[in-house]
Amino acid sequence: MTALVHTRNDLAAGLAGAPGRVAVVMTMGALHEGHRQLMREARAQADFVVVTVFVNPLQFGPNEDFDKYPRTLAADVEACTAEDVDLVFAPDRDEMYPGGTPSVTLNAGPMGEILEGASRPGHFSGMLTVVAKLLLLTGADLAFFGEKDFQQLSLIKRMVRDLEIRTEIVGVPTVREADGLALSSRNRFLSAEQRQAALALSHALREGALQNDPQRVLEAATKILGDEPGVHVDYLALTDPLLGPAPAGGPARLLVAAKVGATRLIDNVPVHLGEAG
Numbered sequence: 185m186t187a188l189v190h191t192r193n194d195l196a197a198g199l200a201g202a203p204g205r206v207a208v209v210m211t212m213g214a215l216h217e218g219h220r221q222l223m224r225e226a227r228a229q230a231d232f233v234v235v236t237v238f239v240n241p242l243q244f245g246p247n248e249d250f251d252k253y254p255r256t257l258a259a260d261v262e263a264c265t266a267e268d269v270d271l272v273f274a275p276d277r278d279e280m281y282p283g284g285t286p287s288v289t290l291n292a293g294p295m296g297e298i299l300e301g302a303s304r305p306g307h308f309s310g311m312l313t314v315v316a317k318l319l320l321l322t323g324a325d326l327a328f329f330g331e332k333d334f335q336q337l338s339l340i341k342r343m344v345r346d347l348e349i350r351t352e353i354v355g356v357p358t359v360r361e362a363d364g365l366a367l368s369s370r371n372r373f374l375s376a377e378q379r380q381a382a383l384a385l386s387h388a389l390r391e392g393a394l395q396n397d398p399q400r401v402l403e404a405a406t407k408i409l410g411d412e413p414g415v416h417v418d419y420l421a422l423t424d425p426l427l428g429p430a431p432a433g434g435p436a437r438l439l440v441a442a443k444v445g446a447t448r449l450i451d452n453v454p455v456h457l458g459e460a461g
């Protein structure tokens with residue numbers, strides 16, 4: 185039976201009876217199969233699974249979609265129940281930030297300034313601040329995050345290392361629709377026509393990943409994105425697996441962010457580059 189709690193006291197009470205290893209899956213709600221995959225991984229690896237549902241105002245810029253972000257708590261609790269989650273923690277803003285906007289927040293460092301961080305100033309500071317708070321409030325042994333938000337996952341791994349946080353961070357591969365579109369809560373904002381255009385993102389990444397030379401990877405992906413007038417690219421980047429400069433050979437990551445209508449989508453894939461020379 186999945187319990188729903190809204191306060192830190194009720195969360196602590198629910199956790200007090202938790203047997204063995206505790207896992208947390210943090211979400212902003214509007215749960216889909218991607219989130220459910222994180223829950224299944226958590227269920228498989230831990231004895232007690234907590235899902236948090238909180239649309240964190242700190243990680244949204246003034247012109248972003250905080251107000252219109254979908255809020256579907258009743259359906260979210262049903263999804264958690266179907267995945268045998270033990271506890272859902274859905275605090276409101278005052279519960280999460282009792283003193284109002286916190287004056288002490290986390291600095292995401294140089295990795296927080298590039299890609300998503302360049303387009304969304306302050307986003308990663310707000311994200312890391314709430315993730316750290318939720319790790320402390322849940323005391324989780326394990327925390328599961330999707331590779332769809334690859335830079336977020338990388339920064340959270342970096343944060344637990346740099347701040348000596350003992351939670352093990354587990355990355356989960358991106359869940360996609362049959363036609364390749366990465367599942368995202370924001371997909372619901374797409375019209376049928378925009379959804380069709382949005383396929384260019386995963387298509388471009390897939391084609392790029394078939395190439396083994398950095399320049400060809402970017403050319404192949406750029407061509408597909410350029411052929412779709414409904415997609416406005418924010419960035420397309422080839423990096424090393426830690427988001428540093430692309431290597432000449434070996435593992436790399438290809439990342440894209442684009443607007444389709446008013447909806448901003450992100451996606452990424454692993455790439456294996458052939459050895460140089």
Ligand SMILES: Nc1ncnc2c1ncn2[C@@H]1O[C@H](COP(=O)(O)OP(=O)(O)OP(=O)(O)O)[C@@H](O)[C@H]1O
Binds near residue numbers: 211329360369371
């Ligand atoms: N398609 C997916 N596959 C795997 N994990 C995912 C997927 N989509 C989201 N997640 C993960 O779920 C967690 C919660 O993400 P979030 O609630 O922001 O959902 P979202 O679908 O990414 O929403 P949005 O893209 O609109 O912000 C994050 O760790 C995120 O990486």
Ligand SMILES: CC(C)(CO)[C@@H](O)C(=O)[O-]
Binds near residue numbers: 211311336
């Ligand atoms: C990790 C997270 C729940 C923090 O608000 C959010 O950034 C998300 O949903 O990916």
Ligand code: BAL
Binds near residue numbers: 336
């Ligand atoms: N899925 C990452 C959270 C955000 O877009 O704010």
